[in-house]
Amino acid sequence: MAFEDDAFERMHKIMTDGRSAMMENMNRVHRGEPAVMRELAVKGERTPSQLADATGNSPGRISAILSALEKKGWATRTIDPENRRHVIVRITPEGKRLVKLHKQAMDDRMRWVFGQMGERRTEQFLDLLARFITYMSLCGPDDPVPDEAAIAKAFERTGIPYDPAADRVNVTPITAHNTSGGRHPGGMPDDTPSPTHPAA
Structure with a gap:
């Protein structure tokens, strides 16, 4: 896994x-x-x-x-x-x-x-939470998977420095995830041809 x-x-x-x-x-x-x-x-x-x-x-x-x-x-x-x-x-x-x-x-x-x-873990938690929420703001169910420019712009709007993780994965935008015959993997109907599970 x-x-x-x-x-x-x-x-x-x-x-x-x-x-x-x-x-x-x-x-x-x-x-x-x-x-x-x-x-x-x-x-x-x-x-x-x-x-x-x-x-x-x-x-x-x-x-x-x-x-x-x-x-x-x-x-x-x-x-x-x-x-x-x-x-x-x-x-x-x-x-x-x-x-x-x-x-x-x-x-x-x-x-x-x-x-x-403690102060150190609290600062780490708040920083990571802010980053998590910023990435999630780009992950609407019908939104396209964001490219680097869109990610950087989202971070700029929130005032957080965009510092991509060195060990990140899924760097290349994914064009399609729907292979379940018109339904999302979770069983929800797919009404649009856009990606169903974007990953930033």
Whole structure:
């Protein structure tokens, strides 16, 4: 197995391990009550459907979350006077206060993690994360595999020096990956003739 295949498998396991306490915490933050309250605090009044779209929850799940928030006094639901078929959700002052406290707690925990990692590893992590995200910005499912000029331009936009790894692979742009009869290797329909799995 090539190193990039092994790296992909390792990253996938790290990010999707259902037993991971970190992933459970992240799911609560990004899809549960904290996510809804944060959306309301940032965007102001919203409809339940807007909250469902923004947080990745089903309408039924959003309804349950809003009921819980109302009981705790953290959000309110009222009928839109201009369209009585619509419900308007607003965060309460107490809800805003709790969002602020929650953000501070999460920031403090992230700082704790960096403290545990130490300055050297933290700097390495942030540098590599910035580079990873820059490469990923070029990897849309329908985008062509970027050439050297496109990669360099992406790094220039982000203000990161473009320093290609000495041991990198897949340097030559790949023109096609689809050999599965009109379907992506993962089973998704292929609607375009463009490369299906670009690799930077």
